[in-house]
Amino acid sequence: MDYDVMIAGGSFAGLAVAAGLRGRRVLVVEPHEIGTVQTSACGTLLAVLEATGTMESLLQVHDKLVLHFSHRIVEYPLPYSFCTFDYRTFCQRLHEQGDAEILQASVLGHHGHTVLTTRGAFTASILIDASGWRAALASNAQRQNQPHQGKSFGLETTIPISDQGLHFYYDPGRLQPYNIGWLFPVGASSRAGLGSYRGQSRLNESLKSFVNAQFNVLTDGRHGGYFPYRGQRATTGPVFRVGNSAGQCIPLTGEGIRPAVYFGAVVARLAQKALTGELTEQEAMTMYHKFVERHRVGYRFLLAAQKILPGLPIPWTEHLAGMIRSPEILVPLLQLYLEMANPREFVNNPKFPGTQPISRQPGIQVSTSQHRAKS
Numbered sequence: 001m002d003y004d005v006m007i008a009g010g011s012f013a014g015l016a017v018a019a020g021l022r023g024r025r026v027l028v029v030e031p032h033e034i035g036t037v038q039t040s041a042c043g044t045l046l047a048v049l050e051a052t053g054t055m056e057s058l059l060q061v062h063d064k065l066v067l068h069f070s071h072r073i074v075e076y077p078l079p080y081s082f083c084t085f086d087y088r089t090f091c092q093r094l095h096e097q098g099d100a101e102i103l104q105a106s107v108l109g110h111h112g113h114t115v116l117t118t119r120g121a122f123t124a125s126i127l128i129d130a131s132g133w134r135a136a137l138a139s140n141a142q143r144q145n146q147p148h149q150g151k152s153f154g155l156e157t158t159i160p161i162s163d164q165g166l167h168f169y170y171d172p173g174r175l176q177p178y179n180i181g182w183l184f185p186v187g188a189s190s191r192a193g194l195g196s197y198r199g200q201s202r203l204n205e206s207l208k209s210f211v212n213a214q215f216n217v218l219t220d221g222r223h224g225g226y227f228p229y230r231g232q233r234a235t236t237g238p239v240f241r242v243g244n245s246a247g248q249c250i251p252l253t254g255e256g257i258r259p260a261v262y263f264g265a266v267v268a269r270l271a272q273k274a275l276t277g278e279l280t281e282q283e284a285m286t287m288y289h290k291f292v293e294r295h296r297v298g299y300r301f302l303l304a305a306q307k308i309l310p311g312l313p314i315p316w317t318e319h320l321a322g323m324i325r326s327p328e329i330l331v332p333l334l335q336l337y338l339e340m341a342n343p344r345e346f347v348n349n350p351k352f353p354g355t356q357p358i359s360r361q362p363g364i365q366v367s368t369s370q371h372r373a374k375s
Contacts (some may be wrong), residue, residue, distance in 0.1 A: 005017075011260075012260040026098065042184075049085060056086065069170055075165075087160075105119040133166055150229065151199045156223055228244055240267050248292075251305070
């Protein structure tokens with residue numbers, strides 16, 4: 001069968017692309033039922049849910065960030081709200097924004113514009129890889145001998161604790177120097193996790209120890225996976241790469257949902273232009289590559305921080321964390337962080353964001369009073 005667009009992967013990035021291609025014949029190839037395999041901690045800006053029409057997935061709003069060190073706690077008030085949400089509901093509502101067909105299958109590779117899957121071969125004018133860190137379509141399903149290189153790994157569980165704010169735990173003596181813990185409240189319970197910047201995947205026992213020592217509770221189930229911190233090529237052959245397949249997860253913070261939706265929306269707009277003949281396929285790919293490259297500065301800065309900070313003596317890190325708490329430093333830093341993938345730019349915007357510089361406007365102001373019951 002011939003399609004206008006074929007997308008490998010039906011999570012954040014793939015569904016964001018499909019949502020921007022409503023009216024086109026789009027096929028999303030995804031091995032699992034939409035919204036059933038959660039690997040993310042599901043925390044992002046509240047504005048992402050508002051912009052994508054997925055507010056029904058909201059579980060809790062967070063207006064502060066809390067860093068826990070071995071002998072000090074530093075709290076940061078946030079100029080814009082973050083939130084935690086339900087993965088299945090978010091994916092289902094985002095899927096409803098488009099009208100793509102879903103093929104429950106795995107991608108095996110491609111020959112030109114023909115994609116091979118476990119349920120047959122399909123041809124499309126535009127190919128998009130949103131399959132995650134494996135980049136099954138762009139890499140032609142080639143196996144990676146060292147999957148941890150350039151990737152962090154996180155493992156998460158659910159515990160019966162309620163709290164406010166997004167909490168991160170950095171204690172090299174207890175968690176190891178390149179590991180970090182977190183607690184993301186989701187109402188009556190919380191998601192507690194442990195991540196390794198070095199991509200160490202055997203975290204099960206470490207997670208148990210962290211949860212038991214920090215919260216005095218037992219773990220309940222597991223989910224997690226790799227998330228790249230090193231950028232990959234924006235395109236490979238005839239394939240656009242978006243989300244984790246392009247290494248668009250933000251270093252240091254590990255935030256991947258917002259850039260996945262952001263770059264996914266850009267790819268959708270370029271695909272539309274290519275399908276209408278306004279751009280050739282190659283011109284669309286060149287524009288996407290240039291757009292991604294313009295965002296590299298922030299990524300490089302945070303990647304450097306990810307490499308340097310774990311090597312600093314803990315008193316230095318604690319002192320630096322305290323300095324950043326000053327509004328004169330914190331607000332501009334968070335504004336720059338916001339502009340790396342501003343939700344204001346990526347949904348329901350008739351103009352392709354790459355045609356003009358993103359303006360330095362005040363941080364997103366969102367009214368969360370109507371959502372306080374859930375938080």
